[in-house]
Amino acid sequence: MAKSKISMAQEFAKGLWKENPILRMVLGTCPTLAVTTSAINGVSMGLAVIFTLVMSSLIISLLRKIIPNEVRIATFIVVIATFVTVADRTIAAYYPEISKSLGPFIPLIVVNCIVLARQEAFASKNPVGRSVIDALGMSVGFTLVLLVMGSFRELMGNGTVFAHQIMPLSFQPWMAIALQPGAFLTLGFMIGLSNWIIAKGKRV
Amino acid sequence: MNLILIFISAAIINNYVLVSFLGICPFIGVSKKLGSAVSMGMATTFVMTITAAVAWLLNKYILIGLHLEFLQIVSFILVIASLVQLVEMFIKKVSRPLYDALGIFLPLITTNCAILGLALFLVMKQYNFIESIVFGFASGVGFTLALVIMAGIREELELADVPAPFRGAPITLIVAGCLALAFMGFSGLI
């Protein structure tokens, strides 16, 4: 991907829908499936990814002219891993409950395809301002999907959203949705649905 | 007895892909054809077993020994990247046919959560050295199992009439959901 020429607003917005990393590019599926057992878990992961992606894109874009091509992946990885560690340790220190729920999936942001892909495809080739906006759009788009999925699975599997009882108490929770099968099915249907919406848009 | 339990756990009951949610990217990406699924599975199992041993040693003697636990993420990923590079060069030198079969999958292995997840998991579960190696191998077997089953299904799916919006990733995920449901049956096994 060469230097980007679209407007800043479009640069941000593309990550939200048209080039949404999960729904359209099917990247970052591991954490999406694993942490969307509840709305708060989904959002926490999303925030951690926003932090990591924006900071990494910032630094890598700043250094893009200095990093030699041969060692670029290695350098990207070290930068990303540093910020992931910052996010991981900060959450463990100030939000221990969330740290326990998210388990090893925060450190796994290092190999989250979204982060590395954006560095390789965008931040290493575009100026700082643009790279940060791109990072923001992508990671916010990611967070929105996590929010929707997490809320849905929490609602159906437990009757609550963000731990507030929404469903009537007589509601029999659909356990399977909060467990593994539910994750796969929900994401599969979400991607299928977004494909259908986009296809419809093109036909009109 | 404990080692057998660890093996069955990682391979079947807590299947690496369908239950622990690791290695999803290659699971969706490389499961179209049975042949490539088997190759990817074998390559990953090989790397996982070695990584388990190296990660355990690194963690015990360097990270914990020198009180550098906060460098865990950075050091693990660097070690994994280098290890995969070395494995690729080694296979290329030792067996050209093996390299032609597996080689292209190896770079794909570095940047997916399957390997790093393995290292982080075995530290979390506090396994000892032998247990870690068994866990690494078993995870590879579980990963291969899931991949091969999915590839078999997808080859059949090619002939089915899947609605356009669902072709590719969505239908794969939905099939995975059914597989996960089936695998849940194993959890009452013991």
Added chain:
Amino acid sequence: MNKSLRLVLVLTLTAVLSGVILAVLNMYTAPRIELNANKTLSEAIGYVLPGNQKCDVKVVDDVTFYIGKDAQGKIVGVAFVAEGDGFQSRLKILVGMDPAMTKIIKIKVLSQAETPGLGTKIESDPTNKTDALWFHKQFFDLSASNPITVVKGKTADKSQAQIQAITGATISSKAVTDIINAAIAKNRTLYLNKAK
């Protein structure tokens, strides 16, 4: 600048910078993380030893005993951490016993990473609408003169020191029981002989 030199320089600088940033981060976060862990433990001790106002810590043969005392200084109970392998993770359970170590007062699962939805029921079972904490409450007021046993399928007889296994999580249930039994057997001798 010479190509190879630049390669090495950039990589080394990045690595060094990363190390420095993380070392500073560690300085700030490590104490807090330890604080969180301690807080969990002290809350758990308050839970398993009701009436505890002040806690003495005694270490005997690398087993840490938390001796709970009330406001008058009388011993209300003794707590210790029972640890062992669960089904797929290390289990840490805090066991609170009476001063003579014949009976379990309460237990609390400190940490576990068992199968979500099944093994995790040892800590909290949201599918049980009457009481989500039913599993570990079975251990409350349980006589510990004989080893506790696990029953599947039929109702557990508390007077016979039996507890009911979680359906579909027999190994996790047995693990909790075995770990507690082993810890009680080992620590009873230690405490009664040496800690006094």
